[in-house]
Amino acid sequence: MSQNTAPTINGVHHLSFTVADLDSSLGWYQKLFGADRVDHKFVHLGAEDTGYGILLVTPVSGVVIGLHTNTANKGEKFDEARTGLDHVSFQVSAREDLETWAAWLDELGIAHTGIRDETEPFAYSTLVFRDPDDIQLEFVAVG
Numbered sequence: 001m002s003q004n005t006a007p008t009i010n011g012v013h014h015l016s017f018t019v020a021d022l023d024s025s026l027g028w029y030q031k032l033f034g035a036d037r038v039d040h041k042f043v044h045l046g047a048e049d050t051g052y053g054i055l056l057v058t059p060v061s062g063v064v065i066g067l068h069t070n071t072a073n074k075g076e077k078f079d080e081a082r083t084g085l086d087h088v089s090f091q092v093s094a095r096e097d098l099e100t101w102a103a104w105l106d107e108l109g110i111a112h113t114g115i116r117d118e119t120e121p122f123a124y125s126t127l128v129f130r131d132p133d134d135i136q137l138e139f140v141a142v143g
Contacts, residue, residue: 017068019073021132026056034058035057091140095117102114
């Protein structure tokens, strides 16, 4: 391999979020994705005494979502304008899937933007919503 060629990755294994109320967020994400909870507490490496995480595994895709509690968390809401995460986008196969997700969000009482269709820089559609800590999440269909 050339020094100027980056190694490859083959996907995203998991996402992890520190949340203000672990039990509430676990219930919210489990309901949203129909996710299965892994019965194990994962400690923060190098900071084992300050908190832990619980993993949820989404059906079909197998994407893992880690939700963490930490003693330093004061319960403030997420702010994508600060350094760090801006948002997370989950890809779906087609725009019709966004319609299904919009109906599911409505059924769960989760506010969302409705489906937005864009043409630049390429054709795609999004459905944006927020979790209990105000972390922006979206579903996207490309094409």
